[in-house]
Amino acid sequence: MGETFLSIENVTKSFAQTTVVRNVDIAIDKGEFVSFLGPSGCGKTTTLRMVAGFENPTAGRIVIDGKDVTDLKPNQRNIGMVFQSYALFPNMTVAQNIAFGLKVAGASSADIAARVKEMLGIIKLPDHGGRYPFQLSGGQQQRVALARALAVKPSVLLLDEPLSALDAKIRISLRAEIRAIQRELGITTIYVTHDQEEALSMSDRIVVMNEGRVEQIGTPVEIYNQPRTRFVASFVGTLTILAAKAVDAAKGTMSLDGQKIRAGKPFPASASKNISVALRPEAIALGKGDDNANRLTVKVVNVNFLGSIVRVKVRSGAQDISLDMFNQSTTAPPKVGEQVTVNFNPDDLVVLDGQPQA
Amino acid sequence: MTDQGSQTNATAPQRFRLPLSWLGVAPFFIFALMFLILPTFRLIVGAFENPEGHFTLENIQALAQPSIVSAYVISLKVSIASALLGAFAGFALATAIVRGGLPEWVRASTLTFSGVSSNFAGVPLAFAFLATLGRLGLVTVLLNNWVGFNIYAVGFNLLSFWGLTITYLYFQIPLMVLIITPALDGLKREWGEAAATLGASNWQYWRMVLIPVLWPSFLGTVILLFANAFGAIATAYALTGSSLNIVPILLYAQIRGDVLHNPNLGYALAMGMIFITGASNLAYLWFRTRSERWLK
Amino acid sequence: MRGKAWAWITFALGCTYFFVPLIGTIEFSMRMKRGEYSFEAYRVVFGDERFQATFGYSILIAALTIAVGILIVVPTAYWIRLRLPNLRPVVEFITLLPLIIPAIVIVFGYLRMYNSSSWIPFTATRRGTDILLMFGYVTLALPYMYRAVDTGLRTIDVQTLTEAAQILGAKWPTIIARVILPNVLIAVLSGAFLTFAIVIGEFTMASLLDRPAFGPYLQNIGANRAYEPAALAIIAFFITWGCMAVIQVLSRYAPKSASRPN
Numbered sequence: 001m002g003e004t005f006l007s008i009e010n011v012t013k014s015f016a017q018t019t020v021v022r023n024v025d026i027a028i029d030k031g032e033f034v035s036f037l038g039p040s041g042c043g044k045t046t047t048l049r050m051v052a053g054f055e056n057p058t059a060g061r062i063v064i065d066g067k068d069v070t071d072l073k074p075n076q077r078n079i080g081m082v083f084q085s086y087a088l089f090p091n092m093t094v095a096q097n098i099a100f101g102l103k104v105a106g107a108s109s110a111d112i113a114a115r116v117k118e119m120l121g122i123i124k125l126p127d128h129g130g131r132y133p134f135q136l137s138g139g140q141q142q143r144v145a146l147a148r149a150l151a152v153k154p155s156v157l158l159l160d161e162p163l164s165a166l167d168a169k170i171r172i173s174l175r176a177e178i179r180a181i182q183r184e185l186g187i188t189t190i191y192v193t194h195d196q197e198e199a200l201s202m203s204d205r206i207v208v209m210n211e212g213r214v215e216q217i218g219t220p221v222e223i224y225n226q227p228r229t230r231f232v233a234s235f236v237g238t239l240t241i242l243a244a245k246a247v248d249a250a251k252g253t254m255s256l257d258g259q260k261i262r263a264g265k266p267f268p269a270s271a272s273k274n275i276s277v278a279l280r281p282e283a284i285a286l287g288k289g290d291d292n293a294n295r296l297t298v299k300v301v302n303v304n305f306l307g308s309i310v311r312v313k314v315r316s317g318a319q320d321i322s323l324d325m326f327n328q329s330t331t332a333p334p335k336v337g338e339q340v341t342v343n344f345n346p347d348d349l350v351v352l353d354g355q356p357q358a
Numbered sequence: 359m360t361d362q363g364s365q366t367n368a369t370a371p372q373r374f375r376l377p378l379s380w381l382g383v384a385p386f387f388i389f390a391l392m393f394l395i396l397p398t399f400r401l402i403v404g405a406f407e408n409p410e411g412h413f414t415l416e417n418i419q420a421l422a423q424p425s426i427v428s429a430y431v432i433s434l435k436v437s438i439a440s441a442l443l444g445a446f447a448g449f450a451l452a453t454a455i456v457r458g459g460l461p462e463w464v465r466a467s468t469l470t471f472s473g474v475s476s477n478f479a480g481v482p483l484a485f486a487f488l489a490t491l492g493r494l495g496l497v498t499v500l501l502n503n504w505v506g507f508n509i510y511a512v513g514f515n516l517l518s519f520w521g522l523t524i525t526y527l528y529f530q531i532p533l534m535v536l537i538i539t540p541a542l543d544g545l546k547r548e549w550g551e552a553a554a555t556l557g558a559s560n561w562q563y564w565r566m567v568l569i570p571v572l573w574p575s576f577l578g579t580v581i582l583l584f585a586n587a588f589g590a591i592a593t594a595y596a597l598t599g600s601s602l603n604i605v606p607i608l609l610y611a612q613i614r615g616d617v618l619h620n621p622n623l624g625y626a627l628a629m630g631m632i633f634i635t636g637a638s639n640l641a642y643l644w645f646r647t648r649s650e651r652w653l654k
Numbered sequence: 655m656r657g658k659a660w661a662w663i664t665f666a667l668g669c670t671y672f673f674v675p676l677i678g679t680i681e682f683s684m685r686m687k688r689g690e691y692s693f694e695a696y697r698v699v700f701g702d703e704r705f706q707a708t709f710g711y712s713i714l715i716a717a718l719t720i721a722v723g724i725l726i727v728v729p730t731a732y733w734i735r736l737r738l739p740n741l742r743p744v745v746e747f748i749t750l751l752p753l754i755i756p757a758i759v760i761v762f763g764y765l766r767m768y769n770s771s772s773w774i775p776f777t778a779t780r781r782g783t784d785i786l787l788m789f790g791y792v793t794l795a796l797p798y799m800y801r802a803v804d805t806g807l808r809t810i811d812v813q814t815l816t817e818a819a820q821i822l823g824a825k826w827p828t829i830i831a832r833v834i835l836p837n838v839l840i841a842v843l844s845g846a847f848l849t850f851a852i853v854i855g856e857f858t859m860a861s862l863l864d865r866p867a868f869g870p871y872l873q874n875i876g877a878n879r880a881y882e883p884a885a886l887a888i889i890a891f892f893i894t895w896g897c898m899a900v901i902q903v904l905s906r907y908a909p910k911s912a913s914r915p916n
Contacts, residue, residue, distance in 0.1 A: 054551055074554035081555040087548035091570040100566070101556035134651055145552075152556060382733035383741065389726050390748045393789045394796075397763025398755055404766065451668045458661020468665070474891075474898045475672060477851050481872040482890035485883040488876075490678030497678055528675065531668070589756030592857035592869065596876050606758050613762055613862055625766075628759045639754045 005030035005188050006051070006156055011060035013046055020046050022212040023060075031186040033179065035199035038209035039235065044192045047209070048158055051190060053077050065155055077156075080149030080187075084161040086141040088133040094144050095120070095129035101152035119147040122181055139170040146178065150185065157182065157189040163198065175202055196236045200224060208232045225280075230352045233278040240281065240321045241352070245273045252346070257317030261294040264347035276352040279344060281311060284323035286334065289343030296321075300338045314342060398632065404625035417626035426608070426618075426627065433588060433605040434634075436519060440526035441583035447527065448534025449576065455535075456542040469539065472532035479529045484596035487525045491516045517598040525593060530583050537582065541575040541649065571649075578645030585635040585642070605631060676891065683884035695885035702882075704871055712860075712868035715784070716853040719791040720846045723799045726792065728842065731803045732834055735812045749800040752793050761790060761859045783863050790859045795849035802848065806841025807834075844901045851897035855890050 006028040013021040021043040028034050036044035049055045051062055053074035061070040069077050088097050095116050102112045120126045123143040133141055142162055149157060162178070163171045179202045182189050193199050199206045200220040208215040208223060208231070216228045227233035233241060244254040244261075249269035253262040254277070267275070288295060298314035298321065309324045310333045323342060325333065334340050408414045421427070455465040490497050493510060501507045515521055545568065553563040591606035600607055605627065611617045612624040686694040699705055734742050752760070764786055768776035776786040815837065819829045835842070857869035872890070876883040 052551070052555060054554075074551070075557045075559060077555070078557070079555050081552065083548045083552065085546060085548050087546060087552040089549060089552075089567045089571075091567065100553070100558070104553075104556060104558045104562055104566075148552070148556070154555075158555075379733075379737045383730050383738060383745070386726055386730035386745065389789070389792070390751075393764070393793050394748065394751055394755070394760065397760060397767050398751075399763075400767050401759065401763050447668075447671075450664050454661035454664035454668075458658050458664070460661050460665065464665060468668070470898065470902060471672065473901075474895045477848075477898070478891055478894045480855050481857050481869060481876060482855060482887040485872075485876055485887035486675045486679040486891070489682035489884040489887065490675040494682075495678055496681050497674060528672070531671070585754070589758070591756075591758055592873075595857070596873050599877070606756065609758055609762065610858070610862070613758075613765065624762070628762050631756055631759055632754070635756060636754050639750075 003030060004028065005032075005065055006190075007063045008047065008051065009061050009063065011047065011050060011057045011062065013043075013050060013055060014058045019058075020212050021050070021057075024209075024212075024214055025060075026207055026214065026217065028188060028190070030188055033182055033189045033191065033202060033204045035191045035193055035203040035206045036209055037193060037196060037199040037206050037236070038215075039194060041211075042209040043212040044194075044207075044209045045160060048160055048190055048192045051156070052079055052081055052158055078152070078154050080152065080154035080157045082142070082145050082149050082157070082159045082162045084164050086133070086138070086145045086165075088141055088145055088148070090133055092132075093129065094125070094131050094133070094136070097133070097144055098129075098148045098151050100148060105152065115151055119151050122150075122184075123147045124177075137170075138166050139174055142166065142174065143177070146181065150181070150187070155188065157187045159189065159191045161192055161194070163193075164195070171198075178202070200236070208235065210235070225348075225350075227278065227350060227352070230276055230278075233350065233352055238281055238322065240279045242277050242279065242316075242319050242321065244275055244277050246270075246275050252351075256296065257319065259296050259316065261296070261349065262346050263349045263351050264345070267351040278350045278352055279321065279348065281322040281324040283348035284321065284342050284344045286312075286323070286325060286331075286340055286342055288341055289345075292346065293343035294346055294349065295341055295343045297339065297341055300334045300336050300340055303333050303336055305333075314340065401625045401628045402632070404622055405629040407622055407625075409620075409622060417620070417622045420620070420623050421626055421630060425603070429603045429605045429608045430630065432519065432603060436522050436526065436594075436604060437584045437587040439519075439523045440530050440587045441580050443523065444527050444530025444583050445534050445576065445580045448531040448579075449538055451531065452535045452538045452542055456539060468535065472535040474532075476529050476532035476536060479590065480592035481596040483525060483528055484593045487516060487521070487528070487597065491521065491524070517601055519602075522594055522597060522602060522604075525597060526587050526590070530587065533583060533586065534579055537579045538572075538575060541572060545571065574645040574649035578642045578649065581638045581642045581645070585638045588638075589631065589635055676888075679884045679887050679891075683881060683888055686881040695881040696889075699882050699885050699889070704866075708866050708868045708871035711866055712854050712856075715788055715791060715865075715867065716850050718788045719795060719853050720849050722788065723792045723795050723849060724842055724846070727796070727799045727803050727845075728835065728838070729830060731800060731807055732812065732830065735804075735807050736816060746800075749796050753797050757790075757794055757856075757858045758862070760793060761862045764790060765862065777863070783865060787859060787863050787865050787867070790863070791849075791853045791856065794856070794859070795845075795852060798848045798852070799845040802841045802845030803838055806838035810837045840904050840907055844904050847897040847900045847904075851894050854893060 004027040008024055008026045008028075011021060011024045012019065020041075024043070024047055026034070036047060038044045046055060050057050053069070053072060053076075057070060061068055063069065064077065064079075089100065092100065098116045098119050099112045102115060107115075116129065117126075120129055123146060125140060125143060125147075128136065128140065128144075133144070136144065146162075159178070163174055166174065175198060191199070191202065200223070203220055205217060205219055206223045207217050210231045216223060216232045218226070218228075223232060223236055227236060227239075230241065233239050242256060244256045246267075246269070247253040247255055247260070250266050251262065252264065252266050253260065254275065255261075256277075263277070296316055298316045300312060301315045301320065302313035304311045304313070305327070308327055310327050312323050312325065312334060314321050314323065321342075325331070405417050406413055406415065408416065421430075451468065454460065455468050487495075489495050491509075491514075492498065495516075498509055501509060516525075549567055550563055553567060558566070589606065591610060594602060594604055595607055595610065598607075600611060608617075609624065609627050609631070612627060616624070618624060618627075681691075683695045684691040684693065686692060686698070730745065734745055765777065768774055768782075768786055770778040776782040812834070815833055816829055819833045824833065855869050855872060856867070857873055860867035861870045861873065872883070872886055875886060
């Protein structure tokens with residue numbers, strides 16, 4: 001990992017009675033793209049607003065490029081911010097919006113013109129400089145907002161749910177575009193979203209937050225494949241969470257409704273024998289699999305055709321497990337009521353922290 | 359739809375069919391013609407006629423006589439002063455309740471009270487100010503008794519330009535509050551935050567964003583307040599009788615007793631009023647369209 | 655204390671400007687008996703036969719204005735929404751005209767057009783002049799009435815409601831009276847109370863048409879009496895306040911724009 005550029009150090013934020021952010025501690029490298037992912041009210045936006053300077057932390061500090069900015073006002077921090085509602089100034093043209101920060105900073109008009117032209121090129125709207133925001137589509141407005149934030153060459157770029165107000169199609173294309181621009185400029189970026197697909201597809205690292213706490217920090221692959229907590233497992237991706245009984249924690253073995261399975265690595269032994277394990281639908285296949293695979297004998301309770309994949313729900317004891325199979329002409333999906341064998345790799349079985357819920 | 363069908367059928371040669379869908383709005387148009395459009399039209403035509411019914415521009419030219427010009431000047435002065443003062447005071451009040459972080463009940467009660475006092479005009483309003491700032495009014499008496507300050511001794515008179523302006527503010531300020539509050543609500547918090555992250559100071563934000571955004575709404579409302587004051591007569595008449603020579607009072611006197619000794623000059627006077635209020639309302643609509651476009 | 659200091663100061667200044675005249679008027683209205691505060695002025699006002707007569711007359715005219723206003727505005731606004739959306743700008747413009755043309759000009763036009771020697775001599779008889787005054791008030795109330803009703807219609811789906819009623823076999827009078835009107839009743843009532851507040855003390859039209867209405871009575875008292883006008887101003891203020899309070903209460907029961915397909 002590179003050197004830390006932006007650090008959020010043990011930050012806590014309380015409003016009157018409630019604490020919305022608790023002891024959040026995140027170190028972000030220069031040029032890194034980090035997403036804050038979580039449901040609404042998890043504290044991700046409040047954390048972002050503390051980085052921007054709109055909220056003051058109750059405790060802890062925020063350091064950007066070696067400088068403690070905790071007590072600085074937003075207009076002294078040199079950050080760029082993009083909002084969900086675009087927040088373009090309605091009385092200014094696209095070019096004037098992009099020029100705003102430069103004008104405020106007192107740049108010469110020649111420099112401003114050159115920079116505006118450059119930014120319009122980067123967001124691929126070279127001919128839209130004279131338009132007003134109300135003449136643009138939502139996606140175009142958000143691109144202009146991005147250009148406005150980047151025109152002043154901020155040290156950090158903050159994006160607060162920038163795509164949430166847009167159509168699904170534009171959302172996906174803009175995702176790639178934002179990421180490409182971010183890479184090109186190498187700017188350190190925090191991206192707040194509640195959309196796991198967005199976070200997974202764009203980020204270098206993801207910070208999953210819940211109820212004001214950081215649940216897990218990791219690369220998209222880590223977050224997806226090795227969720228550390230029950231919350232991360234259930235929030236990111238589709239996941240079947242099962243209750244099992246530990247047999248030998250050191251060997252990673254357990255019993256699932258009387259059938260013996262094992263995890264890829266040992267798990268910490270806890271006082272209780274009851275543990276939670278998680279399985280992704282795409283990690284389970286029909287059939288016996290290879291020698292190393294875990295096998296379960298289950299009963300098919302539902303077959304759901306979703307187009308490219310077929311989601312099959314099978315039952316082990318009283319617990320339902322989802323599995324996905326590709327829709328291929330060579331393999332017919334099983335029938336409801338049939339007894340089948342399914343297999344999965346021990347490495348795909350994730351043992352979660354904490355007790356299973358009743 | 360059906361109305362288009364019946365419209366074309368009505369002009370088609372084959373068979374006469376009554377355009378039924380027009381029947382639904384016929385009462386409205388008959389009413390509007392009889393009690394709004396034709397009477398106004400009659401006055402406008404009359405303004406260009408001499409007593410014998412021939413076309414003439416003499417009436418319009420006759421408006422230039424000093425007594426009429428001075429009436430227009432005083433009317434314009436009162437309307438402009440009360441519109442501008444009302445607009446600034448109302449704007450300050452609206453800004454306080456929208457952006458001042460005051461408790462919700464302050465906002466709610468201010469808006470309710472504005473609804474009441476913007477409709478509290480006419481004769482009773484004049485009474486209220488006579489009882490307050492008249493020669494025996496509460497404020498006049500208290501100022502005199504407590505601090506020995508006689509406002510009438512320093513030239514104040516309720517039955518004057520300033521007296522009328524202060525009185526008009528009682529409905530002008532609330533009207534401004536009612537109209538400008540939605541515009542202030544339409545300002546997004548994110549604009550301020552975006553400006554701040556871009557390095558702008560609070561003053562730069564006001565100068566470069568808020569004032570330009572609010573300008574059309576503000577100016578439009580000033581014009582509306584102007585027209586509102588310009589056409590008002592009851593308050594002024596009850597307050598000053600006919601001692602203050604403003605256009606509506608002159609017109610009132612003309613209607614009652616032909617003080618100008620020329621009925622057609624009265625029509626011209628009325629047309630002048632329509633012209634001024636009409637032009638200002640057009641300007642208002644133009645500004646409103648502009649600000650709505652932005653604040654969508 | 656919540657809020658910024660400048661906001662509280664502005665609010666306090668506003669309160670001062672708006673409450674001092676009310677307090678001054680109340681105080682003045684109670685000074686009628688020498689040396690003590692009393693409600694003598696109110697007693698005199700309420701006991702005045704002309705007060706009762708003119709107030710009763712204005713209430714009657716206001717009620718007629720509201721009834722005729724509803725009869726003209728509701729079907730028009732409904733029909734415009736349902737069948738003639740193209741005419742909408744025209745109708746909206748006409749309903750705004752009374753805000754542009756001062757009342758004194760409108761009534762001047764009436765006096766020229768409907769005098770005793772004209773084709774419809776409204777002003778030739780007292781009853782005719784009453785009707786003319788009522789129509790004048792309908793004109794003054796038109797902008798407020800139309801906007802209230804149109805806003806009410808916007809929150810319900812006129813088209814679907816009408817079609818649903820037609821499928822169930824309802825005829826036009828039934829549709830308007832039993833389906834549309836109940837749904838916009840709150841809006842119509844709001845418009846009605848606003849109309850009442852405007853019409854009850856109206857001076858210009860009543861005075862120039864020479865009708866014994868409350869507005870000219872107020873003006874007459876103001877020119878001839880000392881303490882009664884203050885009492886009347888307070889009474890008028892409370893009438894206005896009452897109308898606005900009713901409108902506020904009504905607005906809580908107004909149908910919120912329900913699920914609409916757009």
